[in-house]
Amino acid sequence: MHQYKYFLGEKDMPTHWYNIIADMKTPPPPYRHPATLELLGPDDLAPVFPMALIEQEVSKERYIEIPDQVQDVLKMWRPSPLYRAARWENMLDTPAKIYYKWEGVSPPGSHKPNTAVAQAYYAKQEGLEGFATETGAGQWGSALCFAAQLFGLQCKVFMVTISYHQKPYRRVMMETWGGSVVPSPSSETKAGRDILEVDPETTGSLGIAISEAIEYAVTHDGFKYSLGSVVNFVLMHQTVIGQEALKQMEMVGEYPDILIGCAGGGSNAAGLIYPFLKDKLNGDKPELRAIFVESTACPSMTKGIYAFDWGDTAKTGPVAKMHTVGHSFIPAPVHAGGLRYHGMAPSICALLDQGFVEARAYHQNEILTAAESFAQAEGFIVAPETAHAIKAVQDEAIACRESGEGKVILFNNSGHGNLDLAAFDAFHRKELPDYKLEEAVVQKALEELPQVPA
Amino acid sequence: MHQYKYFLGEKDMPTHWYNIIADMKTPPPPYRHPATLELLGPDDLAPVFPMALIEQEVSKERYIEIPDQVQDVLKMWRPSPLYRAARWENMLDTPAKIYYKWEGVSPPGSHKPNTAVAQAYYAKQEGLEGFATETGAGQWGSALCFAAQLFGLQCKVFMVTISYHQKPYRRVMMETWGGSVVPSPSSETKAGRDILEVDPETTGSLGIAISEAIEYAVTHDGFKYSLGSVVNFVLMHQTVIGQEALKQMEMVGEYPDILIGCAGGGSNAAGLIYPFLKDKLNGDKPELRAIFVESTACPSMTKGIYAFDWGDTAKTGPVAKMHTVGHSFIPAPVHAGGLRYHGMAPSICALLDQGFVEARAYHQNEILTAAESFAQAEGFIVAPETAHAIKAVQDEAIACRESGEGKVILFNNSGHGNLDLAAFDAFHRKELPDYKLEEAVVQKALEELPQVPA
Numbered sequence: 090m091h092q093y094k095y096f097l098g099e100k101d102m103p104t105h106w107y108n109i110i111a112d113m114k115t116p117p118p119p120y121r122h123p124a125t126l127e128l129l130g131p132d133d134l135a136p137v138f139p140m141a142l143i144e145q146e147v148s149k150e151r152y153i154e155i156p157d158q159v160q161d162v163l164k165m166w167r168p169s170p171l172y173r174a175a176r177w178e179n180m181l182d183t184p185a186k187i188y189y190k191w192e193g194v195s196p197p198g199s200h201k202p203n204t205a206v207a208q209a210y211y212a213k214q215e216g217l218e219g220f221a222t223e224t225g226a227g228q229w230g231s232a233l234c235f236a237a238q239l240f241g242l243q244c245k246v247f248m249v250t251i252s253y254h255q256k257p258y259r260r261v262m263m264e265t266w267g268g269s270v271v272p273s274p275s276s277e278t279k280a281g282r283d284i285l286e287v288d289p290e291t292t293g294s295l296g297i298a299i300s301e302a303i304e305y306a307v308t309h310d311g312f313k314y315s316l317g318s319v320v321n322f323v324l325m326h327q328t329v330i331g332q333e334a335l336k337q338m339e340m341v342g343e344y345p346d347i348l349i350g351c352a353g354g355g356s357n358a359a360g361l362i363y364p365f366l367k368d369k370l371n372g373d374k375p376e377l378r379a380i381f382v383e384s385t386a387c388p389s390m391t392k393g394i395y396a397f398d399w400g401d402t403a404k405t406g407p408v409a410k411m412h413t414v415g416h417s418f419i420p421a422p423v424h425a426g427g428l429r430y431h432g433m434a435p436s437i438c439a440l441l442d443q444g445f446v447e448a449r450a451y452h453q454n455e456i457l458t459a460a461e462s463f464a465q466a467e468g469f470i471v472a473p474e475t476a477h478a479i480k481a482v483q484d485e486a487i488a489c490r491e492s493g494e495g496k497v498i499l500f501n502n503s504g505h506g507n508l509d510l511a512a513f514d515a516f517h518r519k520e521l522p523d524y525k526l527e528e529a530v531v532q533k534a535l536e537e538l539p540q541v542p543a
Numbered sequence: 544m545h546q547y548k549y550f551l552g553e554k555d556m557p558t559h560w561y562n563i564i565a566d567m568k569t570p571p572p573p574y575r576h577p578a579t580l581e582l583l584g585p586d587d588l589a590p591v592f593p594m595a596l597i598e599q600e601v602s603k604e605r606y607i608e609i610p611d612q613v614q615d616v617l618k619m620w621r622p623s624p625l626y627r628a629a630r631w632e633n634m635l636d637t638p639a640k641i642y643y644k645w646e647g648v649s650p651p652g653s654h655k656p657n658t659a660v661a662q663a664y665y666a667k668q669e670g671l672e673g674f675a676t677e678t679g680a681g682q683w684g685s686a687l688c689f690a691a692q693l694f695g696l697q698c699k700v701f702m703v704t705i706s707y708h709q710k711p712y713r714r715v716m717m718e719t720w721g722g723s724v725v726p727s728p729s730s731e732t733k734a735g736r737d738i739l740e741v742d743p744e745t746t747g748s749l750g751i752a753i754s755e756a757i758e759y760a761v762t763h764d765g766f767k768y769s770l771g772s773v774v775n776f777v778l779m780h781q782t783v784i785g786q787e788a789l790k791q792m793e794m795v796g797e798y799p800d801i802l803i804g805c806a807g808g809g810s811n812a813a814g815l816i817y818p819f820l821k822d823k824l825n826g827d828k829p830e831l832r833a834i835f836v837e838s839t840a841c842p843s844m845t846k847g848i849y850a851f852d853w854g855d856t857a858k859t860g861p862v863a864k865m866h867t868v869g870h871s872f873i874p875a876p877v878h879a880g881g882l883r884y885h886g887m888a889p890s891i892c893a894l895l896d897q898g899f900v901e902a903r904a905y906h907q908n909e910i911l912t913a914a915e916s917f918a919q920a921e922g923f924i925v926a927p928e929t930a931h932a933i934k935a936v937q938d939e940a941i942a943c944r945e946s947g948e949g950k951v952i953l954f955n956n957s958g959h960g961n962l963d964l965a966a967f968d969a970f971h972r973k974e975l976p977d978y979k980l981e982e983a984v985v986q987k988a989l990e991e992l993p994q995v996p997a
Binding site: 091092093094096098099161164165166176194195196197198235238239257258261262264265266267461464465467468469470505507508510511513514517 | 545546547548550552553615618619620630648649650651652689692693711712715716718719720721915918919921922923924959961962964965967968971
């Protein structure tokens with residue numbers, strides 16, 4: 090009989106976050122101010138983020154200690170199990186060995202609370218009353234409501250309209266943990282009202298919801314903004330995944346040849362990949378492949394350009410150099426709401442630009458076909474976002490079948506799809522469109538990028 | 544820092560099911576034939592159940608070996624973790640120590656696959672093509688679809704109409720695992736058509752759905768019927784929960800004073816409780832308390848009588864001696880669909896009648912209030928059925944606060960509520976009625992019980 094699961098004890102949980110910036114020869118360039126486009130200092134970010142997080146954002150330290158209270162909360166579900174997907178390997182008839190970290194065991198059902206808990210802790214330390222944030226499919230919003238509530242903080246969530254209606258259960262989950270949720274664009278912010286005036290029927294986007302959340306935070310005393318991906322401190326908080334996986338792969342007695350994660354802002358993929366990629370950056374594992382998988386509906390890495398852009402639609406957030414399809418681009422309403430972000434984490438983009446990692450994009454019908462085959466072999470029904478990683482794993486496993494290579498593939502199974510079953514319903518009924526990207530729309534959005542002074 | 548979770552390795556999983564009948568001085572009386580009311584032989588059950596399960600049903604062996612292939616599938620998620628609810632204890636300000644088995648880690652999200660996998664295995668061994676079954680809230684139906692599909696079997700599910708509409712995601716989950724789902728009563732069976740003719744607007748009941756599934760099974764070649772609770776072989780399959788918990792409580796260094804589980808047919812509660820209750824039946828733990836918690840909407844143990852009754856509404860299934868509110872009683876449409884069964888497992892009823900275990904009932908608003916407090920402390924949002932156990936644990940923990948006793952409470956957290964969030968939504972909106980039981984209706988149903996010859 091196979092061993093399916095590899096568990097670590099609570100005492101084996103990582104005590105530090107890993108900061109990949111320390112190991113990059115050429116780190117991503119610093120952020121620019123949204124209005125002046127000049128270099129951005131920590132003080133410029135102070136009204137938006139808790140100061141401890143701003144310090145982490147610009148830190149060059151390789152390891153940053155995880156506070157005890159954060160570790161204590163993470164232990165409610167961490168370390169997460171490492172699974173061998175033996176039944177799926179069998180179904181795919183591949184000599185590849187497939188492993189995955191299963192982040193669906195957290196109460197909100199995804200990797201997102203890994204950073205939400207840390208952010209809530211620092212906000213509480215700073216004496217804040219609450220957070221404002223955006224959410225796409227709702228994984229991030231529910232993670233932040235869960236974490237905020239554990240630390241006695243309020244949570245105001247701007248949920249992208251299309252997801253608000255597609256995924257009502259996510260709203261109920263957020264409300265069960267004490268959160269307050271409105272569809273975005275909303276009439277509660279100027280950013281929202283401006284968009285609604287132009288297009289009252291808009292399906293919304295993460296970029297717009299970010300603008301609303303930032304505006305809400307800076308105009309409400311005791312509130313700051315919380316972001317669930319993209320920035321470096323978030324990616325760092327997610328490295329508990331990869332650090333655990335390193336130990337678990339050691340228990341297995343294997344080292345991965347290929348690492349795979351889905352990427353909207355990139356945090357779950359980076360969380361798994363970065364602690365391994367350290368070995369590649371240091372020259373120890375030159376052959377290691379790392380694949381970030383995005384949606385064809387919002388293909389920043391595969392169809393965008395690598396340039397400075399605003400992080401949000403209303404141009405109120407920092408300007409970062411990243412792969413982008415343009416801050417004004419509104420992606421088609423695919424079910425993978427978490428992948429509908431116009432940019433990508435700057436560190437991932439720098440690594441992609443430098444050739445250390447790969448990117449690819451898939452349509453929603455092919456990713457759900459792969460997710461259904463996974464569900465039928467392994468049991469777990471994954472989120473549509475995660476299904477992008479599953480499709481890439483499947484393609485790599487099939488390539489191994491054809492080449493006869495027994496590669497070791499490790500991916501991040503970042504969350505369950507229990508609250509996304511409407512996507513599977515539409516898929517079964519063959520009602521899911523594979524949206525064709527309108528290149529002209531991307532082109533137009535790219536013309537609106539900022540001209541950043543050298 | 545607390546340790547929150549106690550894990551066993553896959554090699555520590557139980558290798559045998561525990562059969563409490565072997566330790567009962569007075570076991571429940573044998574089943575009777577639904578038409579003749581005479582003693583029922585194994586041959587009478589042969590058209591309905593696989594023969595291996597019929598043998599288990601009448602077995603007096605204390606331990607029955609779990610086939611390797613069944614163990615191998617269970618290892619996809621078992622052994623399940625034992626949790627210490629340290630944060631909830633703190634919130635309740637109780638000296639009690641609260642532990643729970645977390646069965647929400649299985650792919651369908653509940654304890655139900657523990658028996659579904661075994662039943663699918665034996666059906667496959669017997670050369671069957673598929674199963675017909677009923678489901679209330681959908682936990683059982685999804686577990687059987689999941690298991691059937693792993694063994695290459697078909698699964699036809701009659702889903703109680705009220706739940707079919709309240710919980711559409713459960714249907715999608717069943718379809719994702721290849722199941723075929725119809726609302727019950729349906730026009731596909733005579734039993735269904737008869738009910739619809741009398742009351743086309745009925746919300747359905749488990750009793751009716753069972754009748755339809757049995758009829759479908761006996762009228763379709765290669766199909767047999769599968770039941771998710773009540774009968775002894777199902778309770779036995781669930782004892783992996785309690786056997787694991789015994790080992791895990793040993794790791795903790797505690798032995799429970801009080802065991803608690805919610806009970807519709809009683810299988811999840813019995814699965815946790817029976818391996819411990821063995822010690823009480825044998826006189827080793829005379830003080831051990833075991834509480835089965837039901838819904839006031841269907842209070843078989845607390846308002847019914849202990850008598851022979853049919854297991855299903857159409858009187859086609861076996862007649863058993865049990866606590867019942869009458870096979871013709873249709874419970875109010877509470878969200879805890881899995882507790883809407885008119886009877887209770889005969890072994891639990893015998894133990895209740897003999898004073899070895901206790902029973903109590905709660906309304907749906909109080910159980911959801913308790914579940915929300917649990918979700919806010921422990922993170923996990925549990926199913927409405929499980930919330931009944933949570934409420935009983937909360938009451939016992941508060942009693943400990945008042946008496947100052949540091950009792951050890953262990954309960955079965957039998958499943959997550961991710962697909963039941965509509966219940967929490969209605970609860971938040973204060974739209975959930977606390978149905979008053981119509982005693983006259985129960986009285987009328989009880990007048991229709993069979994007159995079983997001595």
